[in-house]
Amino acid sequence: MPGPEALLALLAAPVLLALALVISGPWRLLDARVPLSLMQELERRQTDLSRLAAAARARDAPALPPGALGCAELHGVAGVSLAGSGITKVVLRAAVSPGGEEIALKAVHWAGSDVSRCLQRYRHQEGCYRLASYKLLKEAVLLQSLDHPGVVKMRGQCYDRRLGLEMNVVTMLELGTPLEMIRLLQTPWEERFKICLELVELLYYLANSPLGSIALLDFQPRQFVIVNGLLKVTDLDDVSTEELPCKADEDCALEFPTKSFAFQCAAHGKCEGINEKRNLFNAYRYFFMYLLPHTAPFTLQPILAGILNATGDLRYGANETLRAFQKVLHLYKSGLYLQKKPSHLKEYIVLKGFRNKDTEDYKCWPSYSHLGCMISVHNAEEAADICSSHPQCHHFIITPRSTWTGRLLTLFQSNLTDLIPGGNMVVYVKRPTASRGFL
Numbered sequence: 001m002p003g004p005e006a007l008l009a010l011l012a013a014p015v016l017l018a019l020a021l022v023i024s025g026p027w028r029l030l031d032a033r034v035p036l037s038l039m040q041e042l043e044r045r046q047t048d049l050s051r052l053a054a055a056a057r058a059r060d061a062p063a064l065p066p067g068a069l070g071c072a073e074l075h076g077v078a079g080v081s082l083a084g085s086g087i088t089k090v091v092l093r094a095a096v097s098p099g100g101e102e103i104a105l106k107a108v109h110w111a112g113s114d115v116s117r118c119l120q121r122y123r124h125q126e127g128c129y130r131l132a133s134y135k136l137l138k139e140a141v142l143l144q145s146l147d148h149p150g151v152v153k154m155r156g157q158c159y160d161r162r163l164g165l166e167m168n169v170v171t172m173l174e175l176g177t178p179l180e181m182i183r184l185l186q187t188p189w190e191e192r193f194k195i196c197l198e199l200v201e202l203l204y205y206l207a208n209s210p211l212g213s214i215a216l217l218d219f220q221p222r223q224f225v226i227v228n229g230l231l232k233v234t235d236l237d238d239v240s241t242e243e244l245p246c247k248a249d250e251d252c253a254l255e256f257p258t259k260s261f262a263f264q265c266a267a268h269g270k271c272e273g274i275n276e277k278r279n280l281f282n283a284y285r286y287f288f289m290y291l292l293p294h295t296a297p298f299t300l301q302p303i304l305a306g307i308l309n310a311t312g313d314l315r316y317g318a319n320e321t322l323r324a325f326q327k328v329l330h331l332y333k334s335g336l337y338l339q340k341k342p343s344h345l346k347e348y349i350v351l352k353g354f355r356n357k358d359t360e361d362y363k364c365w366p367s368y369s370h371l372g373c374m375i376s377v378h379n380a381e382e383a384a385d386i387c388s389s390h391p392q393c394h395h396f397i398i399t400p401r402s403t404w405t406g407r408l409l410t411l412f413q414s415n416l417t418d419l420i421p422g423g424n425m426v427v428y429v430k431r432p433t434a435s436r437g438f439l
């Protein structure tokens with residue numbers, strides 16, 4: 001089986017083949033000793049791919065942008081290293097010339113469990129590689145057909161048949177970083193809410209996509225990457241663009257390890273809405289449940305609990321879920337979520353003309369800075385309330401930086417020696433307790 005060097009050499013091959021050649025049929029390029037069931041599987045995948053490609057063509061799916069990358073660009077790639085791998089595909093990061101921009105290259109994972117399982121079963125290298133290549137091709141057709149900020153952008157593609165009868169496919173994508181749930185769990189609520197909101201926006205788009213309602217069959221955090229701070233789905237080979245066919249309601253069960261749901265079999269013989277609901281329940285069990293509730297602002301907690309219940313019971317569709325998320329965003333951004341209570345701001349003296357040393361100070365969790373306690377606030381009043389609730393807090397500084405919602409990043413500190421006169425920062429210093437009564 002080719003090692004990484006052979007794979008890299010293969011990626012750099014100059015041969016450019018038309019899509020028509022690649023999907024011209026499994027029987028063309030294979031020898032006569034292909035096991036029947038493997039041949040049938042290849043034919044099924046090829047039919048599925050042709051159908052999808054025809055649907056994309058019929059809907060005038062946007063082609064790759066002008067200046068899209070092709071096999072020729074793979075010649076000049078530099079700094080190739082592994083970005084990730086899954087059961088079917090391996091993903092490399094590489095810099096393309098000119099300019100050295102880094103992109104992701106996806107190819108069949110020769111040593112992945114998909115190809116290995118197939119080889120064990122059929123002992124037919126060429127057929128097994130081709131089976132996996134169909135997945136990559138299906139993904140490429142979908143990536144070209146779907147146009148949404150939550151779907152990773154395809155930058156180009158290369159079909160390469162240089163190695164005898166073997167087929168090789170490489171897709172070139174914008175480069176992201178794998179989604180790390182553990183790291184995400186340690187970020188402030190606002191950042192975790194952003195990921196969930198972006199996911200809901202994607203699910204709304206998928207439920208209403210130009211190719212119909214699309215279900216992500218292998219829905220897991222590892223199928224997503226972060227590109228420039230945005231959540232994007234990258235693994236689209238295992239999706240269904242058709243609702244489940246049915247004869248009776250009993251055919252429309254949606255089963256998860258902990259729960260199952262019953263759907264109706266619609267008159268046209270499809271389990272109506274099952275794809276959308278399947279995505280939503282997966283979003284609930286892999287994302288919302290972990291990311292939404294903890295350290296959420298107190299007054300938003302009942303609304304978030306309502307969203308969790310409604311998606312966990314599949315009472316909400318993508319539309320209602322999106323509206324509920326937008327409502328939370330509005331309450332949060334506008335400051336309406338803040339509880340009406342007497343402000344602590346009058347307990348602070350405002351001092352102007354300081355700058356801050358990047359030194360360690362007291363920590364809070366979760367903080368936007370590892371050096372100290374940095375939290376986003378709606379306004380100085382909210383910051384004063386927070387400072388007054390932290391026994392260590394002596395003063396706070398509203399920095400010029402803001403979060404994605406426009407909230408102000410504020411540094412809470414205990415040590416006045418962190419402040420140096422001569423800058424343009426405004427510092428709110430807690431008045432000594434004895435003096436509060438006189439002012």
Ligand SMILES: Nc1ncnc2c1ncn2[C@@H]1O[C@H](COP(=O)(O)OP(=O)(O)O)[C@@H](O)[C@H]1O
Pocket residue numbers: 083084085086087088089090091104109112152173174175176177178179222223224225234235236237
């Ligand atoms: N555009 C990308 N940028 C960076 N890493 C990526 C990108 N696409 C995928 N990956 C990483 O590669 C892994 C495998 O890709 P994926 O398409 O999920 O393959 P598989 O179908 O084998 O699961 C992903 O889990 C992810 O960590």
Ligand SMILES: [Mg+2]
Pocket residue numbers: 086087222223235
């Ligand atoms: Mg994957």
